[in-house]
Amino acid sequence: MYKMIAIDLDGTLLTDELTISPNTAATIQKAIRMGTVVTIATGRMFSSAKLIAEQLGIHAPLITYQGAMIRIAGEAEALYERPVSPDIAEKLLTIAREKNIHLQVYQDDILYGAAETDKLIAYANAVQVPYTIEPDLIALAQKGFTKLLFIDEPEVLDPLQKELQLLFGESAYIAKSKRTYLEVTHPEANKGSALFFLANELGIDRSEIIGIGDNHNDAELLKAAGFGIAMGNAVQEVKDMADYISLSNNDEGVMHAIDKFILEPANAGKILEGSEEHAQLGRKKL
Known part of the structure; x- marks a missing residue:
């Protein structure tokens, strides 16, 4: 059994x-x-x-x-x-900012966003958790993140996933949990x-x-x-x-x-x- x-x-x-x-x-x-x-x-x-x-x-x-x-x-x-390393976390934040893609991060079981966006609000409401606004996510990245989550449409996330897999290879685990969610965690x-x-x-x-x-x-x-x-x-x-x-x-x-x-x-x-x-x-x- x-x-x-x-x-x-x-x-x-x-x-x-x-x-x-x-x-x-x-x-x-x-x-x-x-x-x-x-x-x-x-x-x-x-x-x-x-x-x-x-x-x-x-x-x-x-x-x-x-x-x-x-x-x-x-x-x-x-x-x-198993947290994402500070180096990779900082690079992901930079990519999100340059491509103007929503990215929220998790540290010490707290959900952080750089700004109060519709995507952040909708996500927090759906999973029934609070969120904290921290404009300087780069500073937080120095401790590493438990997880980073990109939220956007599949036509944005699918090519992004391929790009991130090429950039980080086996240094990060990159997978979609929903058609509009792309998550990045430690490789283990x-x-x-x-x-x-x-x-x-x-x-x-x-x-x-x-x-x-x-x-x-x-x-x-x-x-x-x-x-x-x-x-x-x-x-x-x-x-x-x-x-x-x-x-x-x-x-x-x-x-x-x-x-x-x-x-x-x-x-x-x-x-x-x-x-x-x-x-x-x-x-x-x-």
């Missing part, structure tokens, strides 16, 4: 309206009561992921910032953190590396893990898990590498996956165990 399940948020656990169905919440809580380690693996900042974890009763360490930080709610120190900061670290800390083998996601930044998560599940709405890259394709995020795909691979096998095991007990009683009577 699987002992751990790591679930992406946007496009996976959350509907397009950024909600979680009551049925899905109840199913996750059943899995937790059974002893399954349920965690979140998201590009969102910790404070945003924590709100959803609290709503669902998830107490496991959370994989946040695309895997750049693993942290437990209530703990001041992160279990694992991806959901797969973070999942390996957390599983090792908990003494869980790779073969005992399910990973569920929908977008390009979930590819490493599905590769790292012993069993990878793509949502019905997932991009083709993720579907192609998945061991199973569930329903969409708007059709309770996470609930369906947990029912099929966590709850139903457990119930079947109980039925078999009960049948064996009855059989032994019968043999004793004979």
